[in-house]
Structure formats: structure tokens, C-alpha cells
Amino acid sequence: MDRFLEAFSAYLEAQDHSPHTLDAYRRDVAAFFDWLRGKVGRPVPPVEVTPFDVQKHRDHLVAEGRSPATVNRRLAGLR
Incomplete structure (x- = not known):
């Protein structure tokens, strides 16, 4: 998973995203995989993630009460 996040970070840096955007995307993607690991009970490789998981x-x-803007931002890094 760490290699995936490193590759993802390198990709974002190559796209000239701001440092704040890079940090937010990294946090959001890491939070998603932490959440998914908690649901499944094991680390899930990125190639196994389904649209249903997202x-x-x-x-x-949404159930946590996050605003639509926050939800959209947190999902943006998963696209």
C-alpha cells in the first residue's frame, strides 16, 4: 500500500497540484483505505477496490454528517 501511495503522490506532483491539494488527496486516500481495511478486516490492494466500495x-x-463539499473532496482523490 505504501508503494501505491508513493506512486499516487508522484503522479499528483507531476500534475502540478498545489502542496495543499497533495496533502489533502494523500490524507483522503489513506483514510479511505483505513476505513476499507476496517470494514473488510484486512488491507485491500487498490486493484481490488470496487465502485461499490467507494x-x-x-x-x-454522509452518515457521519459530512457536508456535500467535504464528501466530494474526499472522493476526488479516489477517481
Whole structure:
């Protein structure tokens, strides 16, 4: 997973995203995988993530009372 996050960070840096955007995307992606690991009970490789997993994470964020803008931002890094 760490290699995935490192590669993802390198990709974002190559796209000239601001440092704040990079930090937010890293945190959001790491939080998603932490949440998914808690649901599944094991680390989930990125290639095993399904659209259903992302939808369930969205539902979780909404149930927590997150604003639509926050939910959208947290999902942006997963696209």
C-alpha cells in the first residue's frame, strides 16, 4: 500500500497540484483505505477496490454528517 501511495503522490506532483491539494488527496486516500481495511478486516490492494466500495465509503461520510463539499473532496482523490 505504501508503494501505491508513493506512486499516487508522484503522479499528483507531476500534475502540478498545489502542496495543499497533495496533502489533502494523500490524507483522503489513506483514510479511505483505513476505513476499507476496517470494514473488510484486512488491507485491500487498490486493484481490488470496487465502485461499490467507494459508494459505501460515500454513504459512510454522509452518515457521519459530512457536508456535500467535504464528501466530494474526499472522493476526488479516489477517481
